[in-house]
Amino acid sequence: ELKVEQNPLFLSMQEGKNYTIYCNYSTTSDRLYWYRQDPGKSLESLFVLLSNGAVKQEGRLMASLDTKARLSTLHITAAVHDLSATYFCAVVASGTYKYIFGTGTRLKVLA
């Protein structure tokens, strides 16, 4: 059974600091997604990572994928308050159409 784990579950950080969110998954996956969810809102797609070594960046967020380690990271550079949200990773198990989501990381950036 495919499992996806994120850590930390909660993250409180100061503005201007850097931090990394980790996403581990338990079996082979075709691709990995990162989403953002603001309180009371729906999910917004951030990144799609398709291959080993893939790296994507958008603003202060950078995501990478290591398929051999079954690990993805979401790195936050010089955090700002607007990045406060819950971040989810999700994988699709190879040969299936099931999206499995991680537990989410609730990020709070303090001014």
Place this chain on the structure above:
Amino acid sequence: ETGVTQTPRHLVMGMTNKKSLKCEQHLGHNAMYWYKQSAKKPLELMFVYNFKEQTENNSVPSRFSPECPNSSHLFLHLHTLQPEDSALYLCASSQDQGDVETQYFGPGTRLLVL
């Protein structure tokens, strides 16, 4: 309307009621999904439809009954629900199943079962 819309946005129902959730996508996608999001639990995939055909049923209780009359519309019929079914129900669509283009989510229906 653009993107993925869901109605109603909020729903309160008793355990003996029958209600339906509606999802409509205006993106020309072929695949549609129902998810359940409960507090302190990961987002759970419930059903997947591709070209109106159900391709995934993730061991969902029969009190949840999906319907997909065409590629743009998806319903979730609810009957004899339990209080533990209270959650945010999210609909999503994508160009094709498992497509790398990713899923687009609707705003969700927040359901409370009394």
